[in-house]
Amino acid sequence: xxxxxxxxxxxxxxxxxxxxxxxxxxxxxxxxxxxxxxxxxxxxxxxxxxxxxxxxxxxxxxxxxxxxxxxxxxxxxxxxxxxxxxxxxxxxxxxxxxxxxxxxxxxxxxxxxxxxxxxxxxxxxxxxxxxxxxxxxxxxxxxxxxxxxxxxxxxxxxxxxxxxxxxxxxxxxxxxxxxxxxxxxxxxxxxxxxxxxxxxxxxxxxxxxxxxxxxxxxxxxxxxxxxxxxxxxxxxxxxxxxxxxxxxxxxxxxxxxxxxxxxxxxxxxxxxxxxxxxxxxxxxxxxxxxxxxxxxxxxxxxxxxxxxxxxxxxxxxxxxxxxxxxxxxxxxxxx
Amino acid sequence: xxxxxxxxxxxxxxxxxxxxxxxxxxxxxxxxxxxxxxxxxxxxxxxxxxxxxxxxxxxxxxxxxxxxxxxxxxxxxxxxxxxxxxxxxxxxxxxxxxxxxxxxxxxxxxxxxxxxxxxxxxxxxxxxxxxxxxxxxxxxxxxxxxxxxxxxxxxxxxxxxxxxxxxxxxxxxxxxxxxxxxxxxxxxxxxxxxxxxxxxxxxxxxxxxxxxxxxxxxxxxxxxxxxxxxxxxxxxxxxxxxxxxxxxxxxxxxxxxxxxxxxxxx
Numbered sequence: 001x002x003x004x005x006x007x008x009x010x011x012x013x014x015x016x017x018x019x020x021x022x023x024x025x026x027x028x029x030x031x032x033x034x035x036x037x038x039x040x041x042x043x044x045x046x047x048x049x050x051x052x053x054x055x056x057x058x059x060x061x062x063x064x065x066x067x068x069x070x071x072x073x074x075x076x077x078x079x080x081x082x083x084x085x086x087x088x089x090x091x092x093x094x095x096x097x098x099x100x101x102x103x104x105x106x107x108x109x110x111x112x113x114x115x116x117x118x119x120x121x122x123x124x125x126x127x128x129x130x131x132x133x134x135x136x137x138x139x140x141x142x143x144x145x146x147x148x149x150x151x152x153x154x155x156x157x158x159x160x161x162x163x164x165x166x167x168x169x170x171x172x173x174x175x176x177x178x179x180x181x182x183x184x185x186x187x188x189x190x191x192x193x194x195x196x197x198x199x200x201x202x203x204x205x206x207x208x209x210x211x212x213x214x215x216x217x218x219x220x221x222x223x224x225x226x227x228x229x230x231x232x233x234x235x236x237x238x239x240x241x242x243x244x245x246x247x248x249x250x251x252x253x254x255x256x257x258x259x260x261x262x263x264x265x266x267x268x269x270x271x272x273x274x275x276x277x278x279x280x281x282x283x284x285x286x287x288x289x290x291x292x293x294x295x296x297x298x299x300x301x302x303x304x305x306x307x308x309x310x311x312x313x314x315x316x317x318x319x320x321x322x323x324x325x326x327x328x329x330x331x332x333x334x335x
Numbered sequence: 336x337x338x339x340x341x342x343x344x345x346x347x348x349x350x351x352x353x354x355x356x357x358x359x360x361x362x363x364x365x366x367x368x369x370x371x372x373x374x375x376x377x378x379x380x381x382x383x384x385x386x387x388x389x390x391x392x393x394x395x396x397x398x399x400x401x402x403x404x405x406x407x408x409x410x411x412x413x414x415x416x417x418x419x420x421x422x423x424x425x426x427x428x429x430x431x432x433x434x435x436x437x438x439x440x441x442x443x444x445x446x447x448x449x450x451x452x453x454x455x456x457x458x459x460x461x462x463x464x465x466x467x468x469x470x471x472x473x474x475x476x477x478x479x480x481x482x483x484x485x486x487x488x489x490x491x492x493x494x495x496x497x498x499x500x501x502x503x504x505x506x507x508x509x510x511x512x513x514x515x516x517x518x519x520x521x522x523x524x525x526x527x528x529x530x531x532x533x534x535x536x537x538x539x540x541x542x543x544x545x546x547x548x549x550x551x552x553x554x555x556x557x558x559x560x561x562x563x564x565x566x567x568x569x570x571x572x573x574x575x576x577x578x579x580x581x582x583x584x585x586x587x588x589x590x591x592x593x594x595x596x597x598x599x600x601x
Binding site (some may be wrong): 051052053073076077079081083084085087088089092096100101103105106148 | 341345348349351352355356359360423424425426427428429430431432433434438
């Protein structure tokens with residue numbers, strides 16, 4: 001199998017802070033790799049090295065068959081980058097932005113203009129094409145930024161947290177756009193803080209923490225490893241706890257956690273919806289009254305807890321903005 | 336050779352981008368034109384009423400000085416523009432594109448020549464209104480303007496370096512103000528340097544700003560019956576100014592390009 005992206009033993013230090021600590025990545029041609037991790041895990045640093053913006057202290061990097069360290073110029077011809085902070089010129093219109101990028105990819109004036117029109121159409125920005133991007137919403141600006149990454153129809157596309165900070169509607173739109181891109185056969189490396197996003201877009205996922213890969217596999221493999229979804233029930237009567245515990249134990253894949261005081265029980269299950277229906281049936285038959293019940297998908301925190309034993313935390317001095325708290329809040333909103 | 340052609344082509348694309356901003360943010364253009372008018376009028380009427388320069392009307396003497404000071408201030412656009420690109424993250428976009436390494440800087444400094452040309456034009460018209468005259472032929476006058484722009488261009492490479500190095504647009508503006516103000520005042524821009532106290536006089540005589548002002552005055556024929564200067568730089572102002580221009584660019588262009596290659600968005 002040919003690998004479009006191949007990185008081995010990447011190390012990057014900023015003074016005393018080690019941003020990358022021997023990261024290995026391979027992305028087969030035509031697939032999407034999701035780099036999943038909390039703020040400060042080293043996702044952006046990895047992307048910056050792969051896109052020639054930063055030199056690694058150690059390690060080997062090859063993108064589209066070219067050694068990044070030896071021939072960064074050549075790599076730049078083959079890649080498109082869409083970063084976290086919508087790097088478009090706010091005084092220029094969308095059309096002018098895309099035309100400029102096309103010219104700087106050396107497409108020639110006519111081709112650059114034609115490509116701008118095509119992309120604006122494709123990204124649903126035609127109506128706003130001749131307005132300065134200053135007037136755009138966050139979602140529109142992100143779409144334009146992504147369009148800019150695709151101007152030269154690059155072999156490899158890097159998307160650094162393409163939906164961080166977007167409202168739920170724009171996020172879903174962005175996902176659809178990226179899925180289209182993937183269907184056309186691009187090789188994509190995408191970083192994200194959202195399990196759900198990686199699940200939806202990526203063929204393979206690498207979970208990174210503190211500059212190191214701590215797990216890799218398909219979304220399903222990882223979910224099995226983490227224990228999939230969790231059922232949570234809160235009972236109205238403490239006397240029912242033992243019975244509920246027994247029912248839940250049968251369905252659980254990783255044991256039942258009980259909070260006697262709150263009369264709350266929770267357990268990881270496989271086949272969440274089915275398990276939930278089953279449990280509810282039994283509880284009803286047994287006459288157990290419920291205050292609350294829910295099915296919870298594993299969050300990034302669950303992933304980290306189960307993989308590392310520690311909660312995902314914000315490492316100081318990193319280049320990525322936002323915090324785990326805000327991620328959680330956004331997840332709430334996204335549901 | 337191909338690299339150079341590429342740098343020019345890519346630089347032109349970047350320059351065009353910068354010039355579009357004039358259209359979109361006309362306030363910038365208004366500022367670029369208003370402040371030179373203010374300088375000419377203020378100096379002509381406020382200082383002009385109490386400063387005397389032997390052998391030539393003060394307003395005639397003054398204008399070349401205002402020109403130099405204004406185009407040097409104009410070069411701070413380069414630093415401010417680059418600092419803005421750094422904070423907005425668009426620098427990462429540029430750096431990930433297969434464009435020439437020097438193109439962003441060439442484009443920026445080039446578009447700032449346009450800003451400075453506009454402000455020189457406005458100042459000239461204002462100057463003509465308050466009594467300044469060009470007393471030489473067109474060729475001399477053009478050479479005078481070219482030298483002013485060339486010096487400002489060289490200074491804009493210093494500003495480019497500063498803009499890539501510091502953390503914000505405000506820092507560029509404040510830092511450059513702290514340097515440009517004394518540089519343009521301890522010179523023969525607004526007064527005759529002979530009257531300055533000892534060390535300041537020497538500084539003024541060897542200050543390239545003085546040489547540029549002197550060269551411009553001679554080019555426009557504004558020296559009247561001024562006694563000829565003693566100091567070597569002021570007796571050979573064009574040569575001295577050109578040496579400075581070449582040296583500044585030779586040092587700061589490569590430094591800035593190197594800084595750009597290392598730069599990352601903040």
